[in-house]
Amino acid sequence: xxxxxxxxxxKVADPIEASIDAATQQMIKxxxxxxxxTVFDRAAAMKPCNIGTQxxxxxxxxxxxxxxxxxxxxxPMDDKRKGLCGATANTIAARxxxxxxxxxxxxHSDHGRCVAEVFMSVARKETQDYKIKDPVxxxxxxxxxxxxxxxxxxxxxxxxxxxEIALEVAEKALAEWGKPEGELxxxxxxxxxxxxxxxxxxxxxxxxxREIVEIMHRTHMGVDQxxxxxxxxxxxxxxxxxxxxxxxxxxxQDVMFGxxxxxxxxxxxxxxxxxxxxxxxxxxxxxxxxxxxxxxxTKEMVDYAKSKGAKGIQLGGICCxxxxxxxxxxxxxxxxxLQQELAIITGAVDAMVVDIxxxxxxxxxxxxxxxxxxxxxxxxxxxxxxxxxxIEFDEHHxxxxxxxxxxxxxxNFQNRSKEVMIPKQKAVQIAGFGVESIEYHLGGTxxxxxxxxxxxxxxxxIRGVAGVVGCNNARTRHxxxxxxxxxxxxxxxxxxLTTGCNGIACAMEGLLTPETAAVFCGPGLKEVCETVGIPPxxxxxxxxxxxxILLAATEVVKAGGLGKDISDLPAAGSAxxxxxxKAISIGHYFVSSGVYTVFGVTFPTSGAPVFEKYLFEDLExxxxxxxxxxxxxxxxARKMIAHIDKKRKELGIDKARDRVLxxxxxxxxxxxTA
Ligand code: NFS
Numbered sequence: 001x002x003x004x005x006x007x008x009x010x011k012v013a014d015p016i017e018a019s020i021d022a023a024t025q026q027m028i029k030x031x032x033x034x035x036x037x038t039v040f041d042r043a044a045a046m047k048p049c050n051i052g053t054q055x056x057x058x059x060x061x062x063x064x065x066x067x068x069x070x071x072x073x074x075x076p077m078d079d080k081r082k083g084l085c086g087a088t089a090n091t092i093a094a095r096x097x098x099x100x101x102x103x104x105x106x107x108h109s110d111h112g113r114c115v116a117e118v119f120m121s122v123a124r125k126e127t128q129d130y131k132i133k134d135p136v137x138x139x140x141x142x143x144x145x146x147x148x149x150x151x152x153x154x155x156x157x158x159x160x161x162x163x164e165i166a167l168e169v170a171e172k173a174l175a176e177w178g179k180p181e182g183e184l185x186x187x188x189x190x191x192x193x194x195x196x197x198x199x200x201x202x203x204x205x206x207x208x209x210r211e212i213v214e215i216m217h218r219t220h221m222g223v224d225q226x227x228x229x230x231x232x233x234x235x236x237x238x239x240x241x242x243x244x245x246x247x248x249x250x251x252x253q254d255v256m257f258g259x260x261x262x263x264x265x266x267x268x269x270x271x272x273x274x275x276x277x278x279x280x281x282x283x284x285x286x287x288x289x290x291x292x293x294x295x296x297x298t299k300e301m302v303d304y305a306k307s308k309g310a311k312g313i314q315l316g317g318i319c320c321x322x323x324x325x326x327x328x329x330x331x332x333x334x335x336x337x338l339q340q341e342l343a344i345i346t347g348a349v350d351a352m353v354v355d356i357x358x359x360x361x362x363x364x365x366x367x368x369x370x371x372x373x374x375x376x377x378x379x380x381x382x383x384x385x386x387x388x389x390x391i392e393f394d395e396h397h398x399x400x401x402x403x404x405x406x407x408x409x410x411x412n413f414q415n416r417s418k419e420v421m422i423p424k425q426k427a428v429q430i431a432g433f434g435v436e437s438i439e440y441h442l443g444g445t446x447x448x449x450x451x452x453x454x455x456x457x458x459x460x461x462i463r464g465v466a467g468v469v470g471c472n473n474a475r476t477r478h479x480x481x482x483x484x485x486x487x488x489x490x491x492x493x494x495x496x497l498t499t500g501c502n503g504i505a506c507a508m509e510g511l512l513t514p515e516t517a518a519v520f521c522g523p524g525l526k527e528v529c530e531t532v533g534i535p536p537x538x539x540x541x542x543x544x545x546x547x548x549i550l551l552a553a554t555e556v557v558k559a560g561g562l563g564k565d566i567s568d569l570p571a572a573g574s575a576x577x578x579x580x581x582k583a584i585s586i587g588h589y590f591v592s593s594g595v596y597t598v599f600g601v602t603f604p605t606s607g608a609p610v611f612e613k614y615l616f617e618d619l620e621x622x623x624x625x626x627x628x629x630x631x632x633x634x635x636x637a638r639k640m641i642a643h644i645d646k647k648r649k650e651l652g653i654d655k656a657r658d659r660v661l662x663x664x665x666x667x668x669x670x671x672x673t674a
Contacts, residue, residue: 013040019338019478021508023269023423027342030421036369038341039360043474054607055093058083061221068092068607076609085222093608094227095219097584097615100604101234102215104585107357108544109177109208109245110380111285112252116173118287118395119252123166129291129398133258135162137436138169141251145172145185173248177208184208184244190550191557193565194594198239201622203232203592205240212237227611231619235592242589247547253324257290260327260432260541262441262534267333267507270426272348276314277305277413279406280334280343283355284542286324288377288393289317291402292353293329301403305410313406318343319358320542323503327432327541333508336479336501337579338472341366347420351409355393356381358471358580364388371415373408377401429512431503431539435551441534450552450559452532457570458561458653461524463493464644465556467549467590470575470583471501473601479505481576481600481633486511488637490536493522494644497552500543502576511537546586549573550593563651567594567624570647572640576600576633587627591615594624596643598636603629 015028018040031038051057051067059065066083074081081089121127132138142149147168151160176184183204187195198204205211215237218224224233254260272278279296281289295301296313305313316334317325325331334343337358343349344366351373352363364385367374376382377393389408393401442452456462466489472478482505486496490511498506506512511520517529521536529536540548553566562569573590575583578599590597605612606629620626630636648654 011041011044013038013044015040017477020480020483021268021425021478023425024335024339024342024478026423027269027339027345031342031345034345034369034418036345036366037362038345038366039338039362039474040478048475051607053602053604055096055604056089056607058087058092058095060095060219061085066092070607070609079610087225089608090227090611091225091230093605093611094230095224097605098215098219098230098234100581100584101238101588102212104580104582105208105237105241105245106212107582108241108249108585109212111356111544112208112245112249113174113177114285115249115252115256115287116170116177119256120170120174121395122256123163123170127395127398130256130395132162132166132255134255137251137259138162138166138255141255142169144189145169147172173252176244176248178210179207182206184240186243186247187239189554190243190593191554191565194567197565197623198592201232201235203235203239205236205244208240208244211240228614231614234588235623238585238588239592241585242547242550242593246544247550249544250541250547253286254434257286258328259436260434261437262430262432263330265326265330265332265429265431266426267429267504268426269335269339269343269346269423271314271316271332271334272343272346272422273311273314274348274420274422275311277308277310277312277350277410278314278316278348279409280316280318280349280352281321281325282318282340282352283321283359283378283381284319284357284544285355285378286321286328287395288353288355288398288402289321289325290328291398292406293325293331295399295402295406298403301406301410304407305413308410308413310410310413313410316343320500320544321355323500323539323542323545327434327539327545330432332426333429333504335508336472336504338474338478344370344372346422347416347418348422350412350416351375351405353377353405354381357582361385369418371412371417373412375405375408377405425508427508427510429507429510429539430514430535431507431512433538433540434545434548435555438538438552439555441532450555454556454559454561456524456528460653461493461528462495463522463524463641464495464570464572464648465497465553466494466571466640466644467497467499467546467573467595468502468576469499469543469546469549469573469586470578471580472505473577473579476577476601476631479508479577481636482506483509483511484633485574485576485637486537487520488634489640490516490521490525492637492641493524494641495525495528496537497540497549498537499540499545499549503539503541506537507539511535512539543582543586546590550589553593553595565594565624568647568651570644570651570653571595572643573597574599574636574640576636591619591625591627592623596625596628596640598628598630598639600629600631600633600636602631
């Protein structure tokens, strides 16, 4: 037995099996040659718990953990499994699922709260380092928060003072986290029939914090014991994320840092440069990274870097903070979630600056093997290892903090200890899409509208819309499902909206360029992309920016011709390689907003078939959306396509698609009989 364990621990990943990306494979090999373990090796050495992955281990009290394995003799229709208190497998799986929603919604929404607090400092003019960069966006969100943008003066209607609007928007926004009564104000941005569905089912979130707290209460030992009632609270909390915390984060970030518009950049580890000071920013909140982007462009910092022998400063990003600074400034993406250790293993990273979420604690151990300074910056996310430097970031002296960090990286440039090995792979990408830019691209400045998109969906050139989002997961081959699913969708004329690590994966694969259309798309989507000049995969930003997908879907409903609700649209959602609790919250608010949503890799309720059936089938009757699980990427994409076709049929536009596919002979025949 001891021998067997030793054998298992010694096991390392096969780089080719671990990732489809050549740069990643090269760096895994390098790490193994240097004797440094990475997440890929740890995944090979340690198997996940079979009961935990099925969601049927309850550790919510000290009489447990109670483990309820789904053995062959369990009849799902007569399931007698129970824990010490009598909790059934359905209750246990529902509680665990709900706690994932709570953690995910908390992560997004707490990020949103920090952004709202910085916005309040801006509105109160307590900081000089941040400003309102996009007053048009401020004016567009104000009415949704019941903030007037006009005033009556002496019987005349005038524009209200911008500072006053900003202050009231800041107050109203911050109140959304903890107001004592009412409901979230942004819910009314949803299509009316969806809002009415939520109201009828009693799931309108009251305030963001309360819905998360209530999940923790309901899932405490001995409280909610009806999985359907627990799911109801999952719906409230996840809507408070998607249509609350995340949407406010996106909007206020746009107001302060600028609304993204398409721009060109690059992606993958090959963006690092041997002769430059390399700073990698990793995490989620763009508050600090915005300032670092500004700091590295100052003459003072550039001159300082040159004085230390570097040709300049190269910034790169990992995870969603990368997506934020990519979307607004074109800062290149260094890699996805699973490449964070590998960036340091190049030996070229002079500083890695992290804030919150998706940060491996093992980064500190990897950094120890190189000269890389690992800098934590957020008071709620510190690391115990003694080589980690903590520089707490404060919006009141943001530029000073950012310069201190950049200077530390520059000072470290000459300390590169090991040979630098930067993979050559990098791909060009066009990113920076959002509701506003899609509207502009499809309609032009004077007639910005989603009508053109609807028209092309109705006439069948575009078969449907897919939101493909989410993480990497070391339990499956890095990026393989992401890329296979997206390619299968665009091949079938389905336009893809992407965020998070799927966006990074697509960028690395070169799918975010208009030229991609000619190579990978079906004829209809190819024609639209070539006419309008857009990629078939539109990068909408970070995971909090999934709120942009909700609003884009709402705009499509408003533009007309495709039903009255998001659930009527020929659309589907997917998270092919998810791993984070945030993904479960996102998935659930998409489902509750009417979207058929498929997850890959694993699903955390498989040990409780009755509860799982409720998520996979019954929810559709309530909200029009439902969950599904499919680990095989081609089957996964086909399920989405089948759903899109079903919706086309329900809308009566499946025939229109047939017409598009007619060849010349068929057309002539038609004309002859007409
Ligand atoms: Ni989303 Fe962003 Fe990536 Fe997953 Fe992590 S970075 S917020 S959680 S791993 S997509």
